[in-house]
Amino acid sequence: MRFRDYLRSPLRRGDLSTGIICLLPSLAVIGVFVVFPIFFSLYLSFHKWAILTPEKPFVGLANYARMFSSPEFWECLGNTFLYTVGVVLPGAAASLGLALLLDRTAAGSGFFRTAFFLPTITSIIAIAVVWLWVYDDANGLANMLLRLVGLKPVRWLTSPKTSLLSLIIMTVWKNAGYHMVVFLAGLQAIPPSLHEAATIDGASPRQRFRYVTWPLLAPTTVFVLVTNTIFTFQVFGPIYVMTGGGPVRSTSVIVYYLYQRAFEFQEMGYASAVAWVIFLILIALTVLQMRLARKREQVW
Amino acid sequence: MSLGTGVRRTALYAALIILAAVFIGPFLWMLLASLKSTAQIFAFPPRFLPKPVIWRNYLRAWQVVPLARFYLNSILVSGVVAFSQVVTSAMAAYVFARLQFPARNLIFLIYLAVMMIPTQVTVIPLFIIVRRLGLVDTYGALILPFLAYPFGAFLLRQFFLTIPRELEDAALVDGCPRLRILVRIIAPLSRAAMVTLGMLAFMFTWNTFFWPLLVTNTSEHFTIQVGLAMLRTQLVSAGDADWSLLMSATVISIVPVLIFYLFAQKQIVRGITMTGLKG
Amino acid sequence: MKKTILLIALLVVLAAALAPAQKATLVLWHSYSGVRQQLFDSLIKEFNKANPAINVKPEYGGSLWSMRDKLLTAIAGGAGPHLAEIDSYWTPIFAKPGSLVNLEPYIAADARFNKADLARASLQSTQYQGASYSVPFNLSTIVMYYNKALYKTAALDPARAPADWSELVSFCQKLTVDKNGDGTPDQRGLTFPNKANMGAVWYWLAFFFQQEGKLFNDALNAGAFNSAAGLAATDLWRQLAREGLMSMSSGSADFEAELAAMELSSSSVMGRYRDNMGNARFGLAALPKGKVSATVTGGGNLAMFSSCPDKKAGWAVLSWLNSTQVNKRWALSTGSIPVRQSVLGTPEYSDYLMSDPKGNAMIATLQDAFIRPNIPEYGDASRIIAFAVEEAMINDQDPKPLLDKAKAEVDALFKK
Structure with a gap:
């Protein structure tokens, strides 16, 4: 016991040198290409920068003050939260469901996996071409199907009431296969012996999921929730290529807002301030998710 | 009992087939559209199958823009990035999953934080760095900034956490160096996760559009997504592109990722059976 | 020493030889x-x-x-x-x-x-x-494309596009058809390529200029689009939307696919329509006239x-x-x-x-072509106007308060 404590003691010299060697390549790349841009954007958030001129006058907290008093900022933030909740939770459930279905299926599982994964490997620009047709008011696939079963057509992307939901549905569809693969890799890392042991002990499939799969899958679940939140909150592609934030700002999300301010109107300082608020929100969400996970299982 | 299992099986497959239709449907439309003329694509009432089948769309896609060159560029860039990310991520992930040092989790959180700043505000400073390094319009600009990314380290760290410590404790007691443990014990056990990461990184790099457009200026270095954008511009303005052409080019652009995926899937399955975790 | 001189001489000659080629x-x-x-x-x-x-x-x-x-x-x-x-x-x-x-x-x-x-x-x-x-x-410029075959089916003269706004509406009414009788038209009178990042303002501006509208005041430091011209142009669009005469989807292929009989679009796509539809099948005309004729470049x-x-x-x-x-x-x-x-x-x-x-x-x-005003504030202003027009059109709202609010926002741009 004491030997093991020694092995895990913080100052084990071998660990330190191994740690440095192992982290060096990553830190070098990230240090050169990521750290400076990030701090530069922090610096910019207290300055005004029109991009085309080198002058960057200091404006203190003016960018932040302007942001918090801008109704549009809050509207975009609200849309982003709705979108994120709508995508992350149902998305994770859908992906886990697909993974569990496929984990047990022997015949044809390769085919189904590929089918579910197809939307993930396709770029959003190509996806948009297809989904603009799916969502077309008059002749789109979605409304064709609705009419087929006798329902009234929906104005998917042309009504502010449904446009965000339409994008959520598309995103869940697009990303389901992505997280399914991650869940599958996680499921397959669980030693089959544990399931066998549980079966021998008379556990029902539901109990096996609750007491074997779910706890052992926890690190994967945390990973999916955390990364999906981080990426979904920063959604940009579908809005850029499909809606431009409309109709009537209903799909105006925060990163699209930031992009418009930065590039369309050359307010890079203001956009950087928005970016840092996004950063703080994401840090808070990440820590929260990890805390919740840590309370339940020892994964953190 | 066996009757119940049979019913359950049938229900399972029925569900899978409906789901698969939902996921494949739009692609089937794309694939069929790529073999139609534009008039056929938008015919009303819609016709499901192309008639006649216009294979020529696939030939034209290569001719209208130098798609072949862009294709090779994308394969090279995405391949190198994917390989490198697997290696750098595995090393970093091992540190965060197994080694003990002060403030480890805080450092890890900072490491993750890199993913939380929208790239729209970091892209100009990143461009400035790339320019200072003299990398504008080179493969270096497309590859170097992405050789490591925290996402991969996070993914692999979570998988390493699921590997029982006991497996490496014995080796540690024998004085085996940590790095060798990573290569000999951890890596084979997490083969599925590493292949998954490689595939995701390949896919992500393959589908990037904005950065390649920013840092490359000549068709020697353009990537497939820039090529697709060229086709789209033509579709909107000039007369020499149309929807069917865009569809066939899109199908062409998906194929390599699909192949990579099919390969990866095989590896994932084989990785599981070879690790011999059963005992 | 000799060597150095020789080297310098050589360099001078070389430089001279290279200079014209530079x-x-x-x-x-x-x-x-x-x-x-x-x-x-x-x-x-x-x-x-x-x-x-x-x-x-x-x-x-x-x-x-x-x-x-x-x-x-x-x-x-x-x-x-x-x-x-x-x-x-x-x-x-x-x-x-x-x-x-x-x-x-x-x-x-x-x-x-x-x-x-x-x-x-x-x-x-x-x-x-x-x-x-x-x-x-x-x-x-923005022009009007119209489908001659669909005109004939609707008993309209295929040699003539709508001349003014009231004709635009009546043509649209004749050209909007519910072919399969399910309550939703399968063919619309009018469409325009409402692309994600361009929005509708470019097209709206043409109608606004047809009412002799001015976007900004003469000093170019305040909005002036909440005028009678702004209201008239927005109301026309609102009517087209309310009566289902205008297709609101992305519509980039609706005209080619003959799902819309007329399209407001850039003159630059004429070649594409010629290739894909055949030259005889469609016509090209100036936009219908308001108080005056106008289009945007x-x-x-x-x-x-x-x-x-x-x-x-x-x-x-x-x-x-x-x-x-x-x-x-x-x-x-x-x-x-x-x-x-x-x-x-x-x-x-x-x-x-x-x-x-x-x-x-x-x-x-x-x-009759107008340009978009050459001031740096135009881009942001056009985005604000687009939201107001879109809101009036989609929610079928009175444009007056919306355009007034937009004007206040645009005025704030100039004070920044």
């Missing part, structure tokens, strides 16, 4: 791919041949829309091009911070460059605060950036690409509207006009 290499970003790129490249090749001292390198920089982001990034990073095609309404964006070269001195010194020959609207689009900062190159201008090492050479390139001979060839092969009036008089272009009534109709729209 060319000004100028990088030019454009937005053309496919056949247009081939044509553009061949034009540049000709120029390089005729001007051995200058070497122009044409490079594809993305569609005009994405090229703006590329330009901003590259200029900030000190790696911008020397010359570039920019969307004609961005002249103020790049001119105001001093990124563009004021071309007036070069125009004045260039006897071959006839400013008076430039089409009125295309000259206007080059201006920022009274000076030219770009030269027009690729020009288009679009397209790409060529500009020189302050980083250009040899401004005389840069001007030579711009001037040549804008010349009557080159512009004629560009217009004939791409369907772009000539930016020089003298092009219209050339034998080749006259022949083309004689042979093609659509070409005539397209050229005629130029007389």
Whole structure:
């Protein structure tokens, strides 16, 4: 016991040198290409920068003050939260469901996996071409199907009431296969012996999921929730290529807002301030998710 | 009992087939559209199958823009990035999953934080760095900034956490160096996760559009997504592109990722059976 | 010692030999791919041949829309091009911070460059605060495309598009058809390419100008679009939307697919419709008239950036690409509207006009063409106006309070 404590003691010299060697390549790349841009954007958030001129006058907290008093900022933030909740939770459930279905299926599982994964490997620009047709008011696939079963057509992307939901549905569809693969890799890392042991002990499939799969899958679940939140909150592609934030700002999300301010109107300082608020929100969400996970299982 | 299992099986497959239709449907439309003329694509009432089948769309896609060159560029860039990310991520992930040092989790959180700043505000400073390094319009600009990314380290760290410590404790007691443990014990056990990461990184790099457009200026270095954008511009303005052409080019652009995926899937399955975790 | 002298002498000779070959290499970003790129490249090749001292390198920089982001990034990073095609309404964006070269001195010194020959609207689009900062190159206007076959089915005269607003509405009513009787029309009267990042303002502006509307006050420091003109244009759109006469989807293929009988679109897509639909199947006309006839221009201008090492050479390139001979060839092969009036008089272009009534109709729209105001605030203002118009249209709301609110927001832009 004491030997093991020694092995895990913080100052084990071998660990330190191994740690440095192992982290060096990553830190070098990230240090050169990521750290400076990030701090530069922090610096910019207290300055005004029109991009085309080198002058960057200091404006203190003016960018932040302007942001918090801008109704549009809050509207975009609200849309982003709705979108994120709508995508992350149902998305994770859908992906886990697909993974569990496929984990047990022997015949044809390769085919189904590929089918579910197809939307993930396709770029959003190509996806948009297809989904603009799916969502077309008059002749789109979605409304064709609705009419087929006798329902009234929906104005998917042309009504502010449904446009965000339409994008959520598309995103869940697009990303389901992505997280399914991650869940599958996680499921397959669980030693089959544990399931066998549980079966021998008379556990029902539901109990096996609750007491074997779910706890052992926890690190994967945390990973999916955390990364999906981080990426979904920063959604940009579908809005850029499909809606431009409309109709009537209903799909105006925060990163699209930031992009418009930065590039369309050359307010890079203001956009950087928005970016840092996004950063703080994401840090808070990440820590929260990890805390919740840590309370339940020892994964953190 | 066996009757119940049979019913359950049938229900399972029925569900899978409906789901698969939902996921494949739009692609089937794309694939069929790529073999139609534009008039056929938008015919009303819609016709499901192309008639006649216009294979020529696939030939034209290569001719209208130098798609072949862009294709090779994308394969090279995405391949190198994917390989490198697997290696750098595995090393970093091992540190965060197994080694003990002060403030480890805080450092890890900072490491993750890199993913939380929208790239729209970091892209100009990143461009400035790339320019200072003299990398504008080179493969270096497309590859170097992405050789490591925290996402991969996070993914692999979570998988390493699921590997029982006991497996490496014995080796540690024998004085085996940590790095060798990573290569000999951890890596084979997490083969599925590493292949998954490689595939995701390949896919992500393959589908990037904005950065390649920013840092490359000549068709020697353009990537497939820039090529697709060229086709789209033509579709909107000039007369020499149309929807069917865009569809066939899109199908062409998906194929390599699909192949990579099919390969990866095989590896994932084989990785599981070879690790011999059963005992 | 001898060796050193010899070496220096050798170097001098070498330098002398190399000097004439030292060319000004100028990088030019454009937005053309496919056949247009081939044509553009061949034009540049000709120029390089005729001007051995200058070497122009044409490079594809993305569609005009994405090229703006590329330009901003590259200029900030000190790696911008020397010359570039920019969307004609961005002249103020790049001119105001001093990124563009004021071309007036070069125009004045260039006897071959006839400013008076430039089409009125295309000259206007080059201006920022009274000076030219770009030269027009690729020009288009908003025109009305209509489907002759669908006109015939609706018992409308296929030789005539709606002449005024009330005809536009009545034509649309006749052309909106629910073929399968499910309560939703399968064919709409009107559509326009409502692309994600362009929005509807470009098209709305044409109707606004048809009511003699002014976007900003004369001092160009406040919005003025909440006028009778703004209300009338928005109300027309509102009616078209309410009655289901206008397709609201992305609609980029609705006209080609004959799901919409008329389309407001850029004159530049005529070639595509000709290829895909057949020349006889569709007609091209000016937009219906309000109080006056009006349309809005679009397209790409060529500009020189302050980083250009040899401004005389840069001007030579711009001037040549804008010349009557080159512009004629560009217009004939791409369907772009000539930016020089003298092009219209050339034998080749006259022949083309004689042979093609659509070409005539397209050229005629130029007389009533307006440009988007050349002030840096236009971009943000147009976004604010777009939201108001869209809201009135989609929610079928009274446009007055919406446009008033938008005006207040636009006024705030000028105070920043």
